[in-house]
Amino acid sequence: MAANRRLLENITQSLGEGLLVLDTDSRLLLMNAEAERLLGWTQAELAQRSVHDTVHHQRPDGSPLPRSQCSLFRAACNGEGCHVEDDVLVRKDGTVFPVTYVASPIVEDGRVVGTVTAFRDITERKRAECELQESRRQLQELSAFLQQVREDERTRIARELHDELGQALTALRIDLIWLDRRLPQREQQVGDKLAAMLSLVEKTVDSIRRISEDLRPGMLDDLGLAAAIEHHVAKFADQTGIACALAMSRDHYELDDRTATTLFRVLQESLTNVARHAQASKVTVQLQDLPNEMLLIVKDDGRGLPPPAERGKKTYGLLGMHERVKLLGGSLDISSEPGKGTRIEASLPVNSLEKQA
Ligand SMILES: Nc1ncnc2c1ncn2[C@@H]1O[C@H](COP(=O)(O)OP(=O)(O)OP(=O)(O)O)[C@@H](O)[C@H]1O
Ligand SMILES: [Mg+2]
Incomplete structure (x- = not known):
């Protein structure tokens, strides 16, 4: 019996999670070393006080948490266990830290006589979540900025292609037609060259129109x-x-x-x-x-x-x-x-x- 008890104590003390065993009045029956470390209270100190009023009287948003709404207390009253992902506990020095916990009722002879709560400090996880959210937000902002820059850039290039290059080539085309009309009949070779140039200029004007239209439809x-x-x-x-x-x-x-x-x-x-x-x-x-x-x-x-x-x-x-x-x-x-x-x-x-x- 004594050996069993020692074994149980050893297991409890070496758990990586804080452990609180409370009676139905929220009085402390037992806490392990990890709970003492996380809360800053010793078992002897906390046993003199109401655990709810000392370490669990706040909601994550800082508002007061009445005992009637406390999930640990409820687990003791109605015999239903709970798993809470997002709660806070208060340390001896008044600082608050985020926790996740599982609270289970202790039942003896069909009667709930208390609760056992295993809790874990999730400060690191919360910080990582915040960092992840912040970096997601920044990525989205960057993505929005890049999309806009890209769209503005496409619009500008499309306009310049159309207005500058398109206009210049159109002027060139008019000049080529002018030259062609004034060319003496016998200059066959020059005439062929001019016709080829004119065709190339026309194709280029079409390409420019198509490229600028693809970049940003006017x-x-x-x-x-x-x-x-x-x-x-x-x-x-x-x-x-x-x-x-x-x-x-x-x-x-x-x-x-x-x-x-x-x-x-x-x-x-x-x-x-x-x-x-x-x-x-x-x-x-x-x-x-x-x-x-x-x-x-x-x-x-x-x-x-x-x-x-x-x-x-x-x-x-x-x-x-x-x-x-x-x-x-x-x-x-x-x-x-x-x-x-x-x-x-x-x-x-x-x-x-x-x-x-
Ligand atoms: N309408 C569709 N019908 C059938 N398969 C499609 C259709 N649209 C997209 N897909 C499939 O989904 C894949 C992803 O499409 P997505 O537009 O993201 O890439 P992509 O067209 O291959 O390349 P790009 O990055 O140039 O758009 C395609 O590779 C293709 O296999
Ligand atoms: Mg695609």
């Missing part, structure tokens, strides 16, 4: 989202031969630049993915303004997304869509079934006055 800034989507969808159908059905609830949406750009970029990436991966024969694009949100749905009838493990590791299209939408407080839902196509639904919150035509 329509988005000049005519708005609805026109840019209509144009992009028609171009997609034309270039890929995939039938495209477009349904928009309005001819024009009054949206802020970031919302319009995000919706357009989600559409652009979704259609690019359809062309690259889906092997679809039909795509449906829907844009709808609901009371407080804009809803964009792109649905194809292709082969569906492969399981995540089989998708390329260094792919950023779907990830980028998620990021963009999340940055504006929206949500992106991607659903897909093998052989039954893919559906992408982006929902962005908007001020209801904004989107009216």
